[in-house]
Amino acid sequence: xxxxxxxxxxxxxxxxxxxxxxxxxxxxxxxxxxxxxxxxxxxxxxxxxxxxxxxxxxxxxxxxxxxxxxxxxxxxxxxxxxxxxxxxxxxxxxxxxxxxxxxxxxxxxxxxxxxxxxxxxxxxxxxxxxxxxxxxxxxxxxxxxxxxxxxxxxxxxxxxxxxxxxxxxxxxxxxxxxxxxxxxxxxxxxxxxxxxxxxxxxxxxxxxxxxxxxxxxxxxxxxxxxxxxxxxxxxxxxxxxxxxxxxxxxxxxxxxxxxxxxxxxxxxxxxxxxxxxxxxxxxxxxxxxxxxxxxxxxxxxxxxxxxxxxxxxxxxxxxxxxxxxxxxxxxxxxxxxxxxxxxxxxxxxxxxxxxxxxxxxxxxxxxxxxxxxxxxxxxxxxxxxxxxxxxxxxxxxxxxxxxxxxxxxxxxxxxxxxxxxxxxxxxxxxxxxxxxxxxxxxxxxxxxxxxxxxxxxxxxxxxxxxxxxxxxxxxxxxxxxxxxxxxxxxxxxxxxxxxxxxxxxxxxxxxxxxxxxxxxxxxxxxxxxxxxxxxxx
Amino acid sequence: xxxxxxxxxxxxxxxxxxxxxxxxxxxxxxxxxxxxxxxxxxxxxxxxxxxxxxxxxxxxxxxxxxxxxxxxxxxxxxxxxxxxxxxxxxxxxxxxxxxxxxxxxxxxxxxxxxxxxxxxxxxxxxxxxxxxxxxxxxxxxxxxxxxxxxxxxxxxxxxxxxxxxxxxxxxxxxxxxxxxxxxxxxxxxxxxxxxxxxxxxxxxxxxxxxxxxxxxxxxxxxxxxxxxxxxxxxxxxxxxxxxxxxxxxxxxxxxxxxxxxxxxxxxxxxxxxxxxxxxxxxxxxxxxxxxxxxxxxxxxxxxxxxxxxxxxxxxxxxxxxxxxxxxxxxxxxxxxxxxxxxxxxxxxxxxxxxxxxxxxxxxxxxxxxxxxxxxxxxxxxxxxxxxxxxxxxxxxxxxxxxxxxxxxxxxxxxxxxx
Numbered sequence: 001x002x003x004x005x006x007x008x009x010x011x012x013x014x015x016x017x018x019x020x021x022x023x024x025x026x027x028x029x030x031x032x033x034x035x036x037x038x039x040x041x042x043x044x045x046x047x048x049x050x051x052x053x054x055x056x057x058x059x060x061x062x063x064x065x066x067x068x069x070x071x072x073x074x075x076x077x078x079x080x081x082x083x084x085x086x087x088x089x090x091x092x093x094x095x096x097x098x099x100x101x102x103x104x105x106x107x108x109x110x111x112x113x114x115x116x117x118x119x120x121x122x123x124x125x126x127x128x129x130x131x132x133x134x135x136x137x138x139x140x141x142x143x144x145x146x147x148x149x150x151x152x153x154x155x156x157x158x159x160x161x162x163x164x165x166x167x168x169x170x171x172x173x174x175x176x177x178x179x180x181x182x183x184x185x186x187x188x189x190x191x192x193x194x195x196x197x198x199x200x201x202x203x204x205x206x207x208x209x210x211x212x213x214x215x216x217x218x219x220x221x222x223x224x225x226x227x228x229x230x231x232x233x234x235x236x237x238x239x240x241x242x243x244x245x246x247x248x249x250x251x252x253x254x255x256x257x258x259x260x261x262x263x264x265x266x267x268x269x270x271x272x273x274x275x276x277x278x279x280x281x282x283x284x285x286x287x288x289x290x291x292x293x294x295x296x297x298x299x300x301x302x303x304x305x306x307x308x309x310x311x312x313x314x315x316x317x318x319x320x321x322x323x324x325x326x327x328x329x330x331x332x333x334x335x336x337x338x339x340x341x342x343x344x345x346x347x348x349x350x351x352x353x354x355x356x357x358x359x360x361x362x363x364x365x366x367x368x369x370x371x372x373x374x375x376x377x378x379x380x381x382x383x384x385x386x387x388x389x390x391x392x393x394x395x396x397x398x399x400x401x402x403x404x405x406x407x408x409x410x411x412x413x414x415x416x417x418x419x420x421x422x423x424x425x426x427x428x429x430x431x432x433x434x435x436x437x438x439x440x441x442x443x444x445x446x447x448x449x450x451x452x453x454x455x456x457x458x459x460x461x462x463x464x465x466x467x468x469x470x471x472x473x474x475x476x477x478x479x480x481x482x483x484x485x486x487x488x489x490x491x492x493x494x495x496x497x498x499x500x501x502x503x504x505x506x507x508x509x510x511x512x513x514x515x516x517x518x519x520x521x522x523x524x525x526x527x528x529x530x531x532x533x534x535x536x537x
Numbered sequence: 538x539x540x541x542x543x544x545x546x547x548x549x550x551x552x553x554x555x556x557x558x559x560x561x562x563x564x565x566x567x568x569x570x571x572x573x574x575x576x577x578x579x580x581x582x583x584x585x586x587x588x589x590x591x592x593x594x595x596x597x598x599x600x601x602x603x604x605x606x607x608x609x610x611x612x613x614x615x616x617x618x619x620x621x622x623x624x625x626x627x628x629x630x631x632x633x634x635x636x637x638x639x640x641x642x643x644x645x646x647x648x649x650x651x652x653x654x655x656x657x658x659x660x661x662x663x664x665x666x667x668x669x670x671x672x673x674x675x676x677x678x679x680x681x682x683x684x685x686x687x688x689x690x691x692x693x694x695x696x697x698x699x700x701x702x703x704x705x706x707x708x709x710x711x712x713x714x715x716x717x718x719x720x721x722x723x724x725x726x727x728x729x730x731x732x733x734x735x736x737x738x739x740x741x742x743x744x745x746x747x748x749x750x751x752x753x754x755x756x757x758x759x760x761x762x763x764x765x766x767x768x769x770x771x772x773x774x775x776x777x778x779x780x781x782x783x784x785x786x787x788x789x790x791x792x793x794x795x796x797x798x799x800x801x802x803x804x805x806x807x808x809x810x811x812x813x814x815x816x817x818x819x820x821x822x823x824x825x826x827x828x829x830x831x832x833x834x835x836x837x838x839x840x841x842x843x844x845x846x847x848x849x850x851x852x853x854x855x856x857x858x859x860x861x862x863x864x865x866x867x868x869x870x871x872x873x874x875x876x877x878x879x880x881x882x883x884x885x886x887x888x889x890x891x892x893x894x895x896x897x898x899x900x901x902x903x904x905x906x907x908x909x910x911x912x913x914x915x916x917x918x919x920x921x922x923x924x925x926x927x928x929x930x931x932x933x934x935x936x937x938x939x940x941x942x943x944x945x946x947x948x949x950x951x952x953x954x955x
Contacts, residue, residue: 107701108698110791199761206704354581359585360803366785371785372785375787386750461774497751505740505742505743
């Protein structure tokens with residue numbers, strides 16, 4: 001009680017003293033670099049309580065590795081562009097010495113700084129900034145921020161921010177010494193979706209080492225239990241939706257990996273073991289385009305992925321056509337030799353990329369619009385890159401379908417696939433069609449590579465991890481059928497994702513393989529089979 | 538100068554040396570040294586850098602006069618990430634090339650497959666990677682960390698107030714011997730600290746797993762039950778998709794910290810590290826350590842990368858297994874000089890007790906009996922630039938416990954090879 005009174009008094013004093021903030025206590029600022037983390041936390045909390053406008057700058061510097069101690073640890077300075085300025089006053093303090101070491105912070109301090117900055121931003125005039133600050137404060141345990149929070153709540157007009165602030169102050173009230181207040185806070189928190197709040201409530205219900213509960217009062221525990229159950233029930237639908245989405249997302253990746261193969265293997269009947277390496281070439285093309293954008297058009301960096309699409313398509317299509325003209329066309333009708341040859345080509349391509357780009361993975365950065373995600377509540381997030389990849393897979397699928405079914409070239413492809421001799425008789429240049437079809441299949445694989453570079457590794461072995469999955473999808477879907485490939489990709493993705501929570505990732509993979517073996521036993525032609533005379537060819 | 542020219546030059550230098558030295562009756566023939574690291578296949582990503590480090594260290598020793606006045610001649614073979622091929626190549630190194638010592642292997646399974654060969658032919662292997670322990674062989678010196686020099690201190694840190702006072706533990710690994718054994722040790726350790734069964738979750742993924750959506754969602758769900766940390770023994774390529782998923786799902790280090798035992802500077806080169814700031818790794822060396830030995834080591838490797846025209850030579854990094862390789866070669870050199878012989882039976886006793894000022898900033902020692910190094914333990918947080926900030930370190934080097942006391946039946950095992 002006394003503590004609370006003192007704290008309130010300190011706040012009042014701080015408010016009275018407000019017009020005279022000019023001087024922050026330099027020793028308090030220097031305490032931010034103390035050896036002991038407890039002392040640092042204390043310094044942060046005290047600095048926030050002063051509400052001095054300089055505090056924001058100091059804390060931002062601390063967060064950004066730009067605060068350092070000089071004069072044998074007595075004075076804190078902000079380092080910017082090789083120049084120093086006194087942290088407490090903002091006055092310039094000369095040039096930075098060469099071996100100046102900034103203050104290193106760990107997760108505990110980083111969390112504390114984040115909450116402190118959020119508390120200070122609550123007074124901002126920008127609504128988005130206040131909203132972000134209020135969200136950050138949910139689940140914080142900095143009791144010193146309570147007065148700031150309460151004042152912000154009184155001033156706040158926006159109902160959304162106000163309700164979040166109410167939840168934030170409720171989670172702080174869980175620390176109150178009065179059971180009545182704690183129980184009320186626990187009941188109020190039922191409306192929260194924040195994962196930190198769930199953690200706070202769950203902690204109250206667990207036992208300490210000596211067997212007593214963390215929360216001594218039984219009525220408070222009951223209230224916490226009820227709130228927790230309510231939150232969990234609300235989040236259950238979100239969880240199911242999320243599992244469904246991960247299935248679709250995995251399916252879209254399988255589809256992108258397998259679509260090119262559905263053309264080269266499905267339509268042309270070439271067993272191309274180097275298919276995975278076309279994915280890899282597409283991913284490396286993305287990496288190269290990223291490098292070009294970084295050096296030549298840094299302003300448009302966010303759009304490098306879009307620019308990488310045509311590049312990746314062109315490069316892989318060219319490699320594919322070269323492979324078809326140079327090697328594969330001599331091997332038509334000899335599947336075993338084709339298999340071995342393309343496997344050799346795949347090894348060649350892997351080693352070539354290892355020599356050009358090195359054995360290590362290269363970094364492909366997600367552009368801003370592909371980072372982060374769509375927040376569902378309860379801490380669940382739909383990542384933007386996965387949403388975009390699902391849409392992209394559908395777009396590529398639509399494009400391939402249009403090419404095959406609605407263009408003259410597509411007509412030739414279908415004609416050659418169904419009856420090569422007859423197509424040739426009617427004047428279709430079958431050699432050219434073979435080359436272009438193989439190029440199309442390879443190019444589509446290159447597009448898949450661009451997408452894969454956004455979620456996984458870009459390295460010489462990238463293709464190896466997708467080749468088996470791709471063949472699985474095409475064989476399961478039925479050779480020669482785009483629709484089968486689509487259904488097989490999404491089906492396998494969803495099955496894998498629904499099995500995973502129960503069986504674990506290792507067993508899920510085995511179960512999917514067993515399922516495919518059984519299915520192929522029963523239906524060797526796959527989900528969809530070509531009908532008519534062409535089927536025997 | 539590429540490798541072949543280098544070896545030729547070394548050979549020519551050695552030949553001319555030997556023709557002069559016969560006059561003094563002293564042996565000046567080059568000493569052959571085997572390097573057994575995968576340069577192709579899945580492990581090439583990690584092991585190529587170790588081959589480069591070994592060649593660099595050997596070139597450096599040769600430039601400073603060699604060992605007992607004799608040049609070192611590296612013999613590089615490529616076991617291609619193929620475990621049986623490791624054994625074959627090891628046999629070739631020992632019987633055909635007649636090397637005096639071999640530096641090599643990364644995965645535990647590759648080490649296990651060469652062990653019988655080294656025992657049968659009485660060879661000598663320096664193994665530079667952190668591993669699960671439970672092994673102590675006369676013919677092997679282990680310069681990487683045992684579990685008590687990495688996994689246990691890291692878990693203790695996460696349980697401390699500084700590390701976030703974690704109460705629940707999500708053990709996530711790739712499905713093979715190292716993660717399984719490490720997690721077995723950690724589970725026993727956590728139980729000894731009073732953590733109950735329901736607060737530990739153990740999950741494995743296949744090699745090369747690339748879809749971590751479900752697992753990250755499960756981590757979030759698990760974390761709602763109390764302060765959680767993730768202990769990751771994911772190995773190899775899978776780390777990139779895992780960390781990308783973490784970043785995109787908004788799982789921040791200050792809420793759920795992830796500590797990894799197989800992720801270092803080299804692995805982070807393939808990742809955009811900005812969303813990962815604050816996640817942790819435990820090692821016995823970080824590139825960001827500031828001391829004269831490390832500065833010299835980093836400079837030596839950077840110069841080597843430029844000289845070898847390695848791809849992305851301007852961006853090369855050093856990491857823990859590279860340091861362990863460097864230390865191992867120097868330990869062997871000192872032992873040979875002490876034994877005044879390259880004979881395995883004379884070198885093995887001489888390695889015990891060797892000391893070396895390592896790039897980790899400590900003078901570290903090979904234990905007198907148990908064939909493992911005493912190593913300092915560092916815990917680092919990932920920075921935005923892909924390097925690590927050291928947030929905790931042990932008080933000086935720690936002695937290895939190859940037989941973990943947390944595995945029943947280990948109490949009676951002797952702390953020296955039998």
